[in-house]
Amino acid sequence: MAEPNQVSADLAGPILRLEGVRKSFGKKVITEVLHGIDLAVQPGEFVAMVGPSGAGKSTLLNLVGLLDRPTSGRIFLDGTDTSTLDDAGLTRFRGEKIGFVFQHHHLLPAFTTLENVMMPLLVHRGSPDDEMRERARQLLVRVGLEDKIGAMASDLSGGQQQRVAVARALAMHPPLVLADEPTGNLDTHAADQVFDLLREFNQEYRGAFVIVTHDTRLASRCDRIVAIVDGVIESDVRKNPEGAVLPPGGAGVPPNPAGTSGEPLTPGA
Numbered sequence: 001m002a003e004p005n006q007v008s009a010d011l012a013g014p015i016l017r018l019e020g021v022r023k024s025f026g027k028k029v030i031t032e033v034l035h036g037i038d039l040a041v042q043p044g045e046f047v048a049m050v051g052p053s054g055a056g057k058s059t060l061l062n063l064v065g066l067l068d069r070p071t072s073g074r075i076f077l078d079g080t081d082t083s084t085l086d087d088a089g090l091t092r093f094r095g096e097k098i099g100f101v102f103q104h105h106h107l108l109p110a111f112t113t114l115e116n117v118m119m120p121l122l123v124h125r126g127s128p129d130d131e132m133r134e135r136a137r138q139l140l141v142r143v144g145l146e147d148k149i150g151a152m153a154s155d156l157s158g159g160q161q162q163r164v165a166v167a168r169a170l171a172m173h174p175p176l177v178l179a180d181e182p183t184g185n186l187d188t189h190a191a192d193q194v195f196d197l198l199r200e201f202n203q204e205y206r207g208a209f210v211i212v213t214h215d216t217r218l219a220s221r222c223d224r225i226v227a228i229v230d231g232v233i234e235s236d237v238r239k240n241p242e243g244a245v246l247p248p249g250g251a252g253v254p255p256n257p258a259g260t261s262g263e264p265l266t267p268g269a
């Protein structure tokens with residue numbers, strides 16, 4: 001059985017690439033929500049996705065997360081054209097390559113925190129073993145919930161539940177983690193804790209993260225900010241590690257001497 005992913009920073013090519021991705025809803029009245037998205041995310045990138053309500057952020061994240069298929073265009077994940085996969089193939093691929101953190105934690109309330117974190121490993125390997133339990137335990141220690149390992153998920157606070165959800169999303173060391181407003185239901189302190197965890201794991205495992213957020217303060221702490229407005233990418237801004245905004249072209253290009261405040265472009269947020 002395959003082991004959880006070993007993410008290497010020097011993988012050839014982007015972990016995620018979108019080419020002309022469009023998405024429409026409706027049968028009689030067809031509404032196009034995404035109008036041709038081109039986007040590449042490199043291994044280890046820590047990306048915020050911002051934009052006004054209804055812009056299409058969750059729609060895009062669901063497509064990238066292989067929970068839905070584009071109406072047209074292609075999504076390459078770790079080099080694989082996902083349009084070539086059937087539904088079973090998509091499900092398997094999703095389990096191996098993608099970790100999810102949603103606004104609502106979606107934990108299974110009748111299971112312990114340990115069992116919840118073990119769930120992706122269990123789906124992958126079929127039956128529980130000691131190595132799996134130990135991995136889940138270590139993750140819970142890492143998210144500061146050692147004393148809650150035997151607790152039922154329903155007995156935790158909102159912030160604690162979201163930290164369990166982060167541990168669960170990372171159990172497979174996925175090369176791509178998607179988070180849709182992971183701090184949306186949390187107070188500032190709990191939001192900071194969850195965000196810090198995502199960042200720590202990003203730096204540790206070099207997994208790429210795409211985080212949808214309305215929180216401009218958190219977005220400004222990401223390496224790159226992609227703004228979606230009315231179903232198109234309105235801006236895509238990278239920063240260097242010192243926080244200065246890089247011109248289009250990204251890392252490796254000298255920072256723009258003008259306007260290097262590091263302030264992100266966050267329309268409508």
Ligand SMILES: Nc1ncnc2c1ncn2[C@@H]1O[C@H](COP(=O)(O)OP(=O)(O)OP(=O)(O)O)[C@@H](O)[C@H]1O
Nearest residue numbers: 025026031033051052053054055056057058059060
């Ligand atoms: N399953 C669906 N059927 C029909 N329309 C949909 C569906 N999913 C999303 N939409 C529409 O697509 C548009 C974009 O929705 P989406 O949820 O992606 O926005 P969002 O940017 O995530 O907004 P928010 O910040 O409020 O979460 C909205 O107009 C929404 O009504």
Ligand SMILES: [Mg+2]
Nearest residue numbers: 057058059180
């Ligand atoms: Mg949304």
